[in-house]
Amino acid sequence: MLATLIAMKHKLKSVFGAAVVVFGLMQLANPARTNPPVMNDLSATNAPPPEIAALLRAACYDCHSHETKWPLYSRIAPSSWLVVSDVNEGRQHLNFSAWPTDPALVAKKLDRINEVLDYREMPPGKYTLLHPEARLTEDQRKRIMDWTEAAAKPLPMASTNQ
Numbered sequence: 001m002l003a004t005l006i007a008m009k010h011k012l013k014s015v016f017g018a019a020v021v022v023f024g025l026m027q028l029a030n031p032a033r034t035n036p037p038v039m040n041d042l043s044a045t046n047a048p049p050p051e052i053a054a055l056l057r058a059a060c061y062d063c064h065s066h067e068t069k070w071p072l073y074s075r076i077a078p079s080s081w082l083v084v085s086d087v088n089e090g091r092q093h094l095n096f097s098a099w100p101t102d103p104a105l106v107a108k109k110l111d112r113i114n115e116v117l118d119y120r121e122m123p124p125g126k127y128t129l130l131h132p133e134a135r136l137t138e139d140q141r142k143r144i145m146d147w148t149e150a151a152a153k154p155l156p157m158a159s160t161n162q
């Protein structure tokens with residue numbers, strides 16, 4: 001009985017030791033967290049009212065700009081892998097730091113923003129769970145949507161499908 005217990009304890013110890021080693025090795029494969037220079041911020045060419053700009057900064061800029069505030073968990077594998085790939089993917093779809101200047105493309109981006117807010121797809125729930133300051137109230141969501149509509153109105157409809 002005692003011998004079995006001691007054997008079990010040894011086994012647990014080596015399993016734990018192996019887990020520590022694996023965790024340590026994972027840290028060597030941490031992906032790069034980049035914040036490239038801001039090229040053309042939204043505010044330079046399609047400046048929203050300050051209140052809307054502040055909401056976008058609080059709720060979207062971590063994944064959709066070059067001004068990402070990298071949290072501690074983005075520095076530690078395995079969560080770093082998920083966060084960095086989310087930011088890289090987010091920037092590809094919509095980048096407030098590389099805002100388009102072609103009016104048709106601007107209209108398209110505004111329409112997409114309106115759509116994801118309408119469907120409550122953004123900001124993602126897994127993100128607001130850890131970033132309550134990024135949560136949008138119904139009123140804030142509505143006001144950003146109103147802005148996208150007002151800003152898109154004078155623009156030509158997008159003819160491209162980018």
Ligand code: HEC
Pocket residue numbers: 056059060061062063064085086087089090093094112113116122123124127
């Ligand atoms: C935690 C990171 C994160 C945050 C915060 C975030 N997004 Fe996203 N967003 C993504 C990712 C990743 C994608 C691409 C994959 C997808 O569509 O789910 C995306 C895609 C999009 C798209 C493109 C959809 C399409 O049709 O191509 C829009 C528009 C968008 N987000 C708007 C926003 C807005 C507006 C906010 C703030 C209110 C926001 N996002 C906050 C990660 C984020």
